[in-house]
Each structure stands twice: as structure tokens, then as C-alpha cells.
Amino acid sequence: MADRLIAVLGGYGEVGTTAVRRLCAHGYDRIRVGGRNPSRGRTLSGDLPGIDLSYVDIGEPESLKEFCSGAHLVVNCAGPSYHILDTVARAALEAGAHYVDVAGDIPALRALGPTFGDHVAVFSAGLMPGLTGLLPRLIASPGDRLDIHVGGAVHMTPASAADILLAQGPDFGESLARWRNGAVASRSLTPQRFVQPPGFPETVDAMPFLPTESARLAAELRLAELRFYTAYASQAIPTTLAMAWADDPEFRNDYIELLTQAAKSDLRERDPYYVLTACIPTTTGASSSLTLRTSDPYRLSGVVAALTADAVLREKIAPGVHFADGVLNPADIAEALHRDPLVQSLSIQDPTGSITGRP
Incomplete structure (x- = not known):
């Protein structure tokens, strides 16, 4: 199994580099790393001499065909995904x-x-989407209300900024909405100002937005209610997004640099942090909750991609086209995350009050 060729596209960026390193750590030693600038992979090849650096341009069909040729698995870490x-x-x-x-x-x-023929295709194998739909399955049960807060203050890559700008419309989710009683309840939530959700080191502004991933999670688990909030350390990013979405779509790319600068401004007075927290609120007694903290959500997405690739190669996922949160084993992924140095903490508390994980 370890001698099967894995081709990692976008392997010179933060996500791809991390995916390559974790795949090597899992024992896979035949890895072809591709992107438009192989010189960026010199440090990677110095640390992992068995990998093969190559040039590939997604916009050139023959280049992409050659890159994928002979591979048993292709891992795509390039963007913007949309x-x-x-x-x-x-x-x-x-x-x-x-x-x-x-x-x-x-x-x-x-x-x-x-x-996908007799093969496996898995999408959304990152942190968000990905872990945001997978890890809450460890604490949520039919009939529960589930509250999720995700966000913090981290740098933003241009590809990530482009994806955020493109992620509009019903395919991606709905602002101010929640899942309730088996359906999306539009305009049923309001922003939370200066709140401090569990696991967050400071007060944040939490903006309600129900992703399609969360709506799918709520439907699959038959939850009574699901509320999802994106947490911001300041108004810099929300203000920039509001300006971008109000402007003519023709000029949307002009806001990529503005978004990356807005993210930088959040880091002038604080260390980078990113938190995913999920909670089952109760009126009495201890509640079930889950909190994951990292300083780099991009590299952690690379960890998730490598874990997904390992699950595919070990034939733990059936042929077909899937979302990662629907086919990965949440307990297996949580256990792997407990051991990964990019995870600063991952704690899971059950209704009895007992806590598992690395604090």
C-alpha cells in the first residue's frame, strides 16, 4: 500500500505542504508534489528526499493529465476551489x-x-468544511439543540479570500438562518456582539450563518435545532465582506487583497488563534461540548486531507462521491487530532462532566 503513488496538487502551499508531511509520517513514501512553482518545494524535498517535485498548471489540460498519470490517489490542495x-x-x-x-x-x-466509477472521491476534507461537520457528531444526538462557533484571528491566504468571496448563494448557506424542526428557518437569528463562546480567549462578534454542511448534519442526525456562528475578533473582515458583496461582482477580485489585509489587522494586537466549539445547551446539569484550538487552520486542513487520504487508501470508504464528514469516522479522526502537534487542544465533555482529550 505504501508504494502506491500519491499525487498532491497545490503541494507547495501551506495546506499542501502539511498534507505531504503527514502522508510521509503515515508511511507513504511515493509522493508526487505539484504546483506552478516547484522551487517553493525545495525545503520540503530537503526534509523528505523521497518526494518528487513537478510543475503542473490546472488550466493546462495536458499538464494536469500528465501530473495525474500513474497515480493511485490524487489529493487536491489547490484553490480557489470554486x-x-x-x-x-x-x-x-x-x-x-x-x-x-x-x-x-x-x-x-x-x-x-x-x-466515480469503481473509485472514491471525497470533497470538503479540511477544517471548514470538514471538521465542522464531522466532530460535532461525537456529541450530538437526535432531538438535541446544537450550537457551533467557529473562527478567531488568523492570517488569510489569497486563495482562501477568493473562496470566501465566491461562497455566496444557496449552495453555500444562508445568513441569519438556523435549522429548526426539520427545516431551515430563515432570518431567525441575530448577530451576537461581544460574546465569549467556550474555548475562545477573548470576546468576539459572532455572525449567524447556516452552512449547507451544517444543514445536512442537522438533517442526518435529526437534530431539533442547529445554530452556527462565524466568530470575528474585530469588524475588519465583516466590514470588508459587506463592501465586497454590495459592490459590482465585476470588481470582486479587487477585494482579495483587502480581505488579506483585514485579517492582518486582527493580528496586530493578538497572537493567531482559531477555535471550533460545539455545545449541546441544557437548562440543568452539565452539557456535552467539544472544543478544538489551533493557531493555523490552513495547515490543520492539510492534516485532515492526509487523514482522509489514508482512509481512502486503507479502503475504509466505499466507492462513490462523498463529503468527508459523512464517511470519515469521527472518533478515529479525533484520536489522530489529539496526537497532532498542530492541535493546541481538543477536549470533549460528556453529560456526566467527564472530559477527554488534550487540554
Whole structure:
């Protein structure tokens, strides 16, 4: 199994570099790393001499075909994902390879279709989407109300900024909405100002936004209610996003740099942090909760991509097209995250008040 070739696209960025390192740590020693600037991989190849650095451009079909050729699995860590859609997945399928995408969402899955031959395709294998739909399954049960807060203050890559700007419309979610009584309840929540959710080191502004991933989670688990909030350390990013979405879509790319600068401004007075917290509120007694903290959500997405790739290679996922949160084992992933140095803490508290995990 370890001698099967894995091709990691976007392997010179933060997400891809981390995915490559974790795959090597899992014992996979045949890895082809691709991107438009192989010189960025020199440090990686110095640390991991067995990997192969190569040039590939997603916009050049022959280049992409050559990159995927001979691979048993293609891992896509490139972005922006909403421009790529199913382009890399189809190249992997033509090469007879399995496929893992650290991002992708309903638009990518719809473009690809529901089948992938006798192979596996997994989308949304990152932190968000990905862990945000997977880890809450460890504490939530039918009939529960589930509250999720995600966010903090971290740097933002241009690809991530582009994805945020493109993530509009019903395929991605709905602002001010929650899941309640088996359906999306539109405009039923308001922003939370100067709140401090569990696990957050400071007060934040929490903006309600129900992602399609969370709506799918609530429907699958038959939750009574699900509330999802994106947490911001300041108004810098929300203000920039409001300006971008109010402007003519023709000029949306102009806001990529403004978003990255807004993220930088949040880090002038604080160390980087990113928190995912999920809680089952109760009126009496201890509640079930889960809190994950990291300083780098991009690299942690690379960890999740590598864990997903390992699950595919170990044939733990059936052939077909899937979202990661629906096919990964949450307990297995949580156990792996407990051991990973990029996770500053991961704690899970059950209704009896007992806590498991690394504080």
C-alpha cells in the first residue's frame, strides 16, 4: 500500500505542504508534489528526499493529465476551489485514481455527478468544511439543540479570500438562518456582539450563518435545532465582506487583497488563534461540548486531507462521491487530532462532566 503513488496538487502551499508531511509520517513514501512553482518545494524535498517535485498548471489540460498519470490517489490542495470545481477530480478519474479534495462543496459535487466509477472521491476534507461537520457528531444526538462557533484571528491566504468571496448563494448557506424542526428557518437569528463562546480567549462578534454542511448534519442526525456562528475578533473582515458583496461582482477580485489585509489587522494586537466549539445547551446539569484550538487552520486542513487520504487508501470508504464528514469516522479522526502537534487542544465533555482529550 505504501508504494502506491500519491499525487498532491497545490503541494507547495501551506495546506499542501502539511498534507505531504503527514502522508510521509503515515508511511507513504511515493509522493508526487505539484504546483506552478516547484522551487517553493525545495525545503520540503530537503526534509523528505523521497518526494518528487513537478510543475503542473490546472488550466493546462495536458499538464494536469500528465501530473495525474500513474497515480493511485490524487489529493487536491489547490484553490480557489470554486473556480476549480470538478476539473481535477475528472483528471484523476481519467487516470484511474481515487480523489480527495481539501475543499470543494455542493457546486463541485454537482459538477462531477454522483458516481466515480469503481473509485472514491471525497470533497470538503479540511477544517471548514470538514471538521465542522464531522466532530460535532461525537456529541450530538437526535432531538438535541446544537450550537457551533467557529473562527478567531488568523492570517488569510489569497486563495482562501477568493473562496470566501465566491461562497455566496444557496449552495453555500444562508445568513441569519438556523435549522429548526426539520427545516431551515430563515432570518431567525441575530448577530451576537461581544460574546465569549467556550474555548475562545477573548470576546468576539459572532455572525449567524447556516452552512449547507451544517444543514445536512442537522438533517442526518435529526437534530431539533442547529445554530452556527462565524466568530470575528474585530469588524475588519465583516466590514470588508459587506463592501465586497454590495459592490459590482465585476470588481470582486479587487477585494482579495483587502480581505488579506483585514485579517492582518486582527493580528496586530493578538497572537493567531482559531477555535471550533460545539455545545449541546441544557437548562440543568452539565452539557456535552467539544472544543478544538489551533493557531493555523490552513495547515490543520492539510492534516485532515492526509487523514482522509489514508482512509481512502486503507479502503475504509466505499466507492462513490462523498463529503468527508459523512464517511470519515469521527472518533478515529479525533484520536489522530489529539496526537497532532498542530492541535493546541481538543477536549470533549460528556453529560456526566467527564472530559477527554488534550487540554
